Amino acid sequence: MSTLYGAISASATALDAERTRIEVAVSNMANAESTRSTDGQPYRRRDVMLASEPGQTFEAALGQAGAVGVRVAGIVQDQTPFRRRYEPSHPDADADGFVMLPNVDGEQEMVDMLGAARAYQANIAAIGMIREMVAKSLELGKG
Amino acid sequence: MSSISESSVITALRRQMTIAVAKQVASAGNLANIDTPNYKAKEVTFADTLKGKLTPTAPASNSTFPTKSATAVDPGITLKEADGPERRDGNTVQLDREMLTMSRAAGDFAAAQTALAAKFRLVRYAINESK
Numbered sequence: 490m491s492t493l494y495g496a497i498s499a500s501a502t503a504l505d506a507e508r509t510r511i512e513v514a515v516s517n518m519a520n521a522e523s524t525r526s527t528d529g530q531p532y533r534r535r536d537v538m539l540a541s542e543p544g545q546t547f548e549a550a551l552g553q554a555g556a557v558g559v560r561v562a563g564i565v566q567d568q569t570p571f572r573r574r575y576e577p578s579h580p581d582a583d584a585d586g587f588v589m590l591p592n593v594d595g596e597q598e599m600v601d602m603l604g605a606a607r608a609y610q611a612n613i614a615a616i617g618m619i620r621e622m623v624a625k626s627l628e629l630g631k632g
Numbered sequence: 633m634s635s636i637s638e639s640s641v642i643t644a645l646r647r648q649m650t651i652a653v654a655k656q657v658a659s660a661g662n663l664a665n666i667d668t669p670n671y672k673a674k675e676v677t678f679a680d681t682l683k684g685k686l687t688p689t690a691p692a693s694n695s696t697f698p699t700k701s702a703t704a705v706d707p708g709i710t711l712k713e714a715d716g717p718e719r720r721d722g723n724t725v726q727l728d729r730e731m732l733t734m735s736r737a738a739g740d741f742a743a744a745q746t747a748l749a750a751k752f753r754l755v756r757y758a759i760n761e762s763k
């Protein structure tokens with residue numbers, strides 16, 4: 490038998506993952522103009538990899554229906570080329586006057602953040618519904 | 633004549649609640665993986681369980697201790713991949729479908745709980761000698 494608490498934990502893993510997505514999108518936006526990172530190169534856009542995570546619960550170990558959580562499998566760097574901008578006065582400009590800027594695209598980050606925020610909301614709503622069901626079942630014990 | 637604490641009604645309500653919980657759990661897992669690439673949405677099936685219940689088995693379960701029927705409730709609830717269009721990342725979770733499933737499961741659960749509470753109230757009424 491699957492338990493509602495397993496479902497809440499699955500939703501909680503999703504909250505964690507979506508929060509990570511928002512954090513990464515925000516740091517991408519914050520570093521949209523960072524021409525120097527620790528390796529001397531411009532900042533590279535980060536992306537979150539998500540993977541589903543079964544086999545964590547007791548039910549899953551028994552091969553029964555259980556909630557499937559999600560986990561952040563890794564944060565990878567986007568390998569698309571940097572943007573180039575002509576700005577000879579910039580201290581990081583090359584000999585031709587071009588500056589290499591991070592491969593961050595504002596629109597893309599905004600869309601990512603919106604998607605993550607909506608998914609976060611959906612999981613919060615799911616937790617609310619599960620909690621109502623638990624409360625409802627506890628009413629059986631009332632006199 | 634059926635008794636107040638007739639176990640078949642309680643067993644049926646129990647099954648309804650168990651299925652509602654299983655649906656809720658499956659949808660919670662789907663919602664958790666709404667952005668996981670190649671994740672396939674899962675849904676609860678219990679057709680085999682239902683078929684097993686519909687075929688007449690020995691109805692001689694007049695035991696006061698419904699241990700047998702209680703254990704027969706849980707198995708049979710299985711997950712299968714839900715139909716539906718695939719997104720570009722191979723994911724088949726649909727937010728609206730999952731929210732609808734969760735709402736309906738919560739409603740089913742509340743209905744079964746209300747009926748079960750009424751059933752228990754009758755039993756308690758009898759125990760307390762109609763006081």
